[in-house]
Amino acid sequence: xxxESQSDAKASRALAKNVVSVKKNDRKSEQICGSECAxxxxxxxxxxxxxxxxxxxxxxxxxxxxxxxxxxxxxxxQLAEQLLSCGHDxxxxxxxxxxxxxxxxxxxxxxxAIALKNTxxxxxxxxxxxxxxxxLLEKNGIIQQAQSGSYIVDLSVSTPRFAREMNxxxxxYDCFYLDAPLCEDISCSGGTNARILLxxxxxSRAAVLGLLADLKIQVVQTGGPGTGAASKVANIATQASIxxxxxxxxxYAHDSNxxxxxxxRMISTNPHRSASEIALAKMMLDEDYNAGYPxxxxxxxxxxxxxxxxxxxxxxxxxxxxxxxxDLLMMIGASDRAVQALVLVFSEEQQCRAQGLDWDLAQRFMxxxxxxxxxxxxxxxxxxxxxDDFDDCEHGGCGHKHN
Numbered sequence: 001x002x003x004e005s006q007s008d009a010k011a012s013r014a015l016a017k018n019v020v021s022v023k024k025n026d027r028k029s030e031q032i033c034g035s036e037c038a039x040x041x042x043x044x045x046x047x048x049x050x051x052x053x054x055x056x057x058x059x060x061x062x063x064x065x066x067x068x069x070x071x072x073x074x075x076x077x078q079l080a081e082q083l084l085s086c087g088h089d090x091x092x093x094x095x096x097x098x099x100x101x102x103x104x105x106x107x108x109x110x111x112x113a114i115a116l117k118n119t120x121x122x123x124x125x126x127x128x129x130x131x132x133x134x135x136l137l138e139k140n141g142i143i144q145q146a147q148s149g150s151y152i153v154d155l156s157v158s159t160p161r162f163a164r165e166m167n168x169x170x171x172x173y174d175c176f177y178l179d180a181p182l183c184e185d186i187s188c189s190g191g192t193n194a195r196i197l198l199x200x201x202x203x204s205r206a207a208v209l210g211l212l213a214d215l216k217i218q219v220v221q222t223g224g225p226g227t228g229a230a231s232k233v234a235n236i237a238t239q240a241s242i243x244x245x246x247x248x249x250x251x252y253a254h255d256s257n258x259x260x261x262x263x264x265r266m267i268s269t270n271p272h273r274s275a276s277e278i279a280l281a282k283m284m285l286d287e288d289y290n291a292g293y294p295x296x297x298x299x300x301x302x303x304x305x306x307x308x309x310x311x312x313x314x315x316x317x318x319x320x321x322x323x324x325x326x327d328l329l330m331m332i333g334a335s336d337r338a339v340q341a342l343v344l345v346f347s348e349e350q351q352c353r354a355q356g357l358d359w360d361l362a363q364r365f366m367x368x369x370x371x372x373x374x375x376x377x378x379x380x381x382x383x384x385x386x387x388d389d390f391d392d393c394e395h396g397g398c399g400h401k402h403n
Contacts, residue, residue, distance in 0.1 A: 065089070065211050068119045069106065070135060070142070072098035073297070075182070076125040079155075079215055080104040086214040091115050095126070095135055116145045121211055125155040125182060127297050132156045136166060148174040151208050155182040155196065157301045159308040160226035160233070163199065167225035176204040179225065180212070181232035186239050186293040186339050187279035195220050197235075199228025229308070236305040239298075240322035243342050246281050251346030260285045284343045289355060292338035299326040332357045 066089045069080040077092075081104045084090050090106040093115055109115040116122065122142055126132050132154060136142050142152060143166070152170060154163070154177065163179035170177035178200035185193040196212055196219045198205055205221055212219050222231045246267075253263050267273055267281045283292060302323040309316045325345050334341050334357055344352050349359055 065120050066118060067091070067121045067123060067211070068093060068109075068115050069104075070095070070112075070122065070124040070126065072101060072126050072131060074102040075184075077102040077104045079123075079125065080106050082215055083211075088211070088214065091119070095131070097131075112142070113140050113145045116142065116147060116150075119147065120150055121208065122146060122150060122152045123155060124152070127156070127300055132158055133162070137169075143170055143173055143175070143177070146170075146173065146175045150175045151204065152177045153180050153208055153212070154178065155180055157181050157232055157236075157304045158229045159304060159311055160230040161308075161311045163229040164226040167200065176201070176207070177225075178204055178208060179228040180208075180219075181228055182217070183232055183235050184293065185276050186243070186298065187276040187283070188292055193276070194218070197222050197228040197231040199223060199231070200225055232301075233305045233308045236301050237316055237319055240302065240305075241318040242277055243280070243339060244318060244322055244325075246277065246284060247343040247346060250281065250284055250343055280340050283338075283340045287355075289334075289337045289341040289344070292340060295326060295329065295337045295339050295341055296335045298339045299323070299330060302326060328362060329357075331362045332359055333361065 067083055068091050069076065069083065070093045071077060071080065072095055080090055080092050084104065084106055090104075091109050092104050092106040093109050093112055094101050124132060124135065124142070126135060134141075136152075136154075146152060152166075152175060154166070158166075158179060158181070160179075163177075166177045166179070178198060180196050180198045180200070183195045183197050194217045196215070196217050198208075198212070198219050199222045201224065209219065220231070222228050250263060253266075254260075258266075264282060264285055268278050280292075283289070302319055305316070305319045306323055309319065322342075325342060328345060329335075329337070329341060332352070334344065334355075337355075341355075344355060344357065352359060
């Protein structure tokens, strides 16, 4: 993201925050951003525009919707394909930063502004803490370029505050934003037991239910703006606790000479264990660390969850611990594994090396990184010279950013 784009995004976030503040503290105010950004429309006028826009879509006779699907992962391509199979007119847009991404048979557009013209619905599914912010808020981003009356359905993970800000900002540009994070079973990949946690204004939620139904994913309506994002964070906390508990229990039992068969019987016969927990335990015991929910994606979700906890000054130990351990796994080369690889943190170094992981890399990071200041020393390149996996990363090549 360029410095100009960062400035645009910050300005949009500032605008959104002011909109939220005005709505909360003075709903009769005609000002949105004080002297810097005055909104000429009174709340009554804005409400009228929104009702007219919705009425225009309600009066459409065609059942198929014109959709722009913005994604940066294989899962996004799968969902875009699903909408195509249901007869919707779908275009796809993949951000510049995304490489080696699966393509859908939907037409791939390269100019976002052009793609947004005459588009009724924009669906986004983006991985990473800042991906949605970049695509939604930069100068020629979705919110500024979306046509009046369109719906932005964000399947990405975000903090509740961000979701509320986007909802408010979308209203300024006469469109409608819904936080609708995709919530999937971390014991598998491909959408089994997936849900969409739909938050937003009640009439906006009603307007997108038909389209979301064609994704063939259960939709759980969570309430007003930000509640979908909050529900996703709560679910991440549960998933982090399950992963930590399984990894620790298996590591303890293994070191206490309990056989794998006995371990699995103990877990699988426990009536309080879910099918997801049993599946994760089996993959850990079978040393299957490749199939399932991507470790790097869950790490990104944990990062968002930490930010969400900070927003309300709530300590969430399971998320903090899981984030640190997954951070460590990313350092030593596990970024392309699935979440059940967490158990390797408790394994012998020889077993980790058999899986292609190198604990020496963690020490190299500690030699060039000061965790108290967050600074990287000047000899970063020298410490990782000749290691291909560390050539392209902003902070050393492990595939993520250390904070």
